[in-house]
Amino acid sequence: MAERKTYDVVGIGNAIVDIIARCDEAFLSKHDLHKGFMRLIPAEEAERLYAAMGPAVERSGGSAANTIAGLASFGGKCAFIGKVAADQFGGIFHHDIRSLGVDYTTAPSTDGTPTARCLILVTPDGERTMNTYLGTSVDFAPPDLDPALIEAAKIVYLEGYLFDRLEAKAAFTEAARLARKAGAKVALTLSDAFCVDRHRADFRALIREGADIVFANEKEITTLYEVNSFEEAANAALADCELAILTRSEEGSLIVAAGKSVAIGADPVSQLVDATGAGDLYAAGFLYGLTQGAPLETCGRLGSLASAEIIGHIGARPEVSLRQLAKDRGLLAP
Amino acid sequence: MAERKTYDVVGIGNAIVDIIARCDEAFLSKHDLHKGFMRLIPAEEAERLYAAMGPAVERSGGSAANTIAGLASFGGKCAFIGKVAADQFGGIFHHDIRSLGVDYTTAPSTDGTPTARCLILVTPDGERTMNTYLGTSVDFAPPDLDPALIEAAKIVYLEGYLFDRLEAKAAFTEAARLARKAGAKVALTLSDAFCVDRHRADFRALIREGADIVFANEKEITTLYEVNSFEEAANAALADCELAILTRSEEGSLIVAAGKSVAIGADPVSQLVDATGAGDLYAAGFLYGLTQGAPLETCGRLGSLASAEIIGHIGARPEVSLRQLAKDRGLLAP
Numbered sequence: 095m096a097e098r099k100t101y102d103v104v105g106i107g108n109a110i111v112d113i114i115a116r117c118d119e120a121f122l123s124k125h126d127l128h129k130g131f132m133r134l135i136p137a138e139e140a141e142r143l144y145a146a147m148g149p150a151v152e153r154s155g156g157s158a159a160n161t162i163a164g165l166a167s168f169g170g171k172c173a174f175i176g177k178v179a180a181d182q183f184g185g186i187f188h189h190d191i192r193s194l195g196v197d198y199t200t201a202p203s204t205d206g207t208p209t210a211r212c213l214i215l216v217t218p219d220g221e222r223t224m225n226t227y228l229g230t231s232v233d234f235a236p237p238d239l240d241p242a243l244i245e246a247a248k249i250v251y252l253e254g255y256l257f258d259r260l261e262a263k264a265a266f267t268e269a270a271r272l273a274r275k276a277g278a279k280v281a282l283t284l285s286d287a288f289c290v291d292r293h294r295a296d297f298r299a300l301i302r303e304g305a306d307i308v309f310a311n312e313k314e315i316t317t318l319y320e321v322n323s324f325e326e327a328a329n330a331a332l333a334d335c336e337l338a339i340l341t342r343s344e345e346g347s348l349i350v351a352a353g354k355s356v357a358i359g360a361d362p363v364s365q366l367v368d369a370t371g372a373g374d375l376y377a378a379g380f381l382y383g384l385t386q387g388a389p390l391e392t393c394g395r396l397g398s399l400a401s402a403e404i405i406g407h408i409g410a411r412p413e414v415s416l417r418q419l420a421k422d423r424g425l426l427a428p
Numbered sequence: 429m430a431e432r433k434t435y436d437v438v439g440i441g442n443a444i445v446d447i448i449a450r451c452d453e454a455f456l457s458k459h460d461l462h463k464g465f466m467r468l469i470p471a472e473e474a475e476r477l478y479a480a481m482g483p484a485v486e487r488s489g490g491s492a493a494n495t496i497a498g499l500a501s502f503g504g505k506c507a508f509i510g511k512v513a514a515d516q517f518g519g520i521f522h523h524d525i526r527s528l529g530v531d532y533t534t535a536p537s538t539d540g541t542p543t544a545r546c547l548i549l550v551t552p553d554g555e556r557t558m559n560t561y562l563g564t565s566v567d568f569a570p571p572d573l574d575p576a577l578i579e580a581a582k583i584v585y586l587e588g589y590l591f592d593r594l595e596a597k598a599a600f601t602e603a604a605r606l607a608r609k610a611g612a613k614v615a616l617t618l619s620d621a622f623c624v625d626r627h628r629a630d631f632r633a634l635i636r637e638g639a640d641i642v643f644a645n646e647k648e649i650t651t652l653y654e655v656n657s658f659e660e661a662a663n664a665a666l667a668d669c670e671l672a673i674l675t676r677s678e679e680g681s682l683i684v685a686a687g688k689s690v691a692i693g694a695d696p697v698s699q700l701v702d703a704t705g706a707g708d709l710y711a712a713g714f715l716y717g718l719t720q721g722a723p724l725e726t727c728g729r730l731g732s733l734a735s736a737e738i739i740g741h742i743g744a745r746p747e748v749s750l751r752q753l754a755k756d757r758g759l760l761a762p
Binding site for chain 1: 450479481483485486488516517520523524527528743745747
């Protein structure tokens with residue numbers, strides 16, 4: 095890690111407010127929704143689906159933003175870059191991330207396009223099915239990047255979902271360039287298997303040429319490399335970057351680096367209430383460990399710990415201090 | 429109860445979105461907040477306090493609205509009258525109450541005053557301290573009443589908080605008049621001891637002249653009658669109306685009617701997470717029983733059941749079907 099950096103991690107991603115409601119399996123079938131996946135929906139579809147949903151709870155979300163919130167809860171010094179509108183949902187997002195001590199200064203849009211929202215349906219098995227109306231979050235473009243923030247980071251963390259718009263993708267590529275020039279590591283999360291499928295060539299190019307660290311789940315990494323087995327995918331990833339962190343839900347995770355691989359068991363969860371954010375929080379724990387110079391096994395265990403906390407309740411932001419939780423488990427010094 | 433009524437209960441109250449965050453005792457001291465009470469705050473104070481709060485979760489609230497949501501969860505047929513703005517928080521409120529099958533048709537205001545919000549701070553002991561910015565909810569006035577709704581109700585349920593504005597108080601008085609004329613019972617909740625103190629004379633007049641049923645906790649009823657003991661207060665209430673339901677937190681509740689009183693124990697709660705809405709949901713259970721012709725003891729036990737559900741999680745709207753819960757406990761026919 096580079097010395098004298100102000101930030102442990104600077105995250106760049108969609109700034110989204112989650113609207114979370116429970117539903118049964120029949121609701122998913124009726125609305126032709128594929129359980130466990132994220133899909134993008136236009137404004138009209140968002141209105142239609144929202145009207146059909148049950149009572150909901152709103153809280154800040156967004157994949158990279160969840161990771162940054164998790165890092166802050168561990169005690170990491172972070173910043174976030176992403177776009178909201180000057181509306182009530184934008185106010186929620188702005189408040190929540192800043193209240194965690196995260197630096198967040200991206201100017202809100204004022205053209206009338208609302209803040210992004212994600213309609214999340216949680217089935218009784220705890221799985222979440224996400225329907226994202228991207229609103230103004232995808233108006234994100236290269237001028238929204240703050241080079242000073244990126245240059246002050248140990249790690250710049252990029253969310254694959256941003257690949258869905260050309261301008262945002264350009265901002266992403268520019269952020270990776272600035273980061274590498276300033277001696278920062280570039281970490282990328284693949285976000286979603288459908289997203290990977292839409293942008294396979296771009297993702298593979300970025301991993302080969304611009305990213306040092308890749309986070310993916312089993313479905314995403316096998317989709318990326320179009321292989322059938324987890325092992326083949328892990329080998330392919332390692333040929334492209336220096337560190338790949340591959341998660342497998344209740345089977346834990348596999349950390350693959352040059353010359354070694356470390357398997358981490360999933361933490362026990364008393365009740366799977368809502369899987370939203372499990373991957374985001376795994377990344378938070380892992381990156382916190384990495385920025386503190388912890389061994390890879392400790393990084394993975396910090397990830398599992400954060401992931402287990404988040405799936406025990408509704409919503410993708412931590413409800414307790416992850417720093418305290420990690421101390422209680424002996425993963426951080428008391 | 430009158431025959432051939434479309435609605436079991438029509439509720440009238442402030443239409444509010446709750447913004448809920450955890451805090452420690454030191455935060456309350458620092459901001460000079462009195463634990464367990466509700467206070468009204470102007471817009472600037474709401475902004476200042478919100479900026480100081482930690483990350484929050486947003487969900488629909490409002491005292492009478494919570495009661496109506498609870499009644500709907502029991503299977504009651506209900507309507508709600510209360511005012512939101514045509515903004516994102518207004519959209520949340522509108523969606524949530526209608527998604528429960530509650531009729532809600534009050535026209536939103538469009539003058540720029542935002543939807544009301546309540547900043548709720550939950551301390552580790554589960555107590556909630558509420559700071560309400562009333563926004564457009566108090567623009568509620570007699571023309572917002574829909575006489576057809578009121579005339580179609582078995583019970584019209586009024587929230588004491590609305591007494592804080594003259595126009596709203598006038599709407600309240602008019603609603604009580606319409607209700608009695610149509611043969612509906614009028615129920616009133618005192619809402620808050622400070623609110624009672626501000627409007628003692630008006631509350632006593634309404635109970636003597638316009639209300640049949642009164643809900644209050646120990647502090648509210650002793651404040652209303654300016655007496656020292658719970659027993660004195662109960663007797664005073666019974667002299668003024670036909671049915672008083674007095675709640676005492678973990679000591680349960682006392683139902684006082686002409687010639688009889690029934691004591692109900694509080695339901696056991698595995699964990700007191702957030703007391704917000706405990707009184708509102710007690711009223712929901714009680715009124716559901718009453719509209720179904722259940723004996724007073726069953727009404728009280730339905731109230732305790734709903735109250736116990738709500739304090740086991742964050743937020744003042746039920747997270748499970750109260751109807752199913754009541755069936756499982758043998759309080760409703762399977």
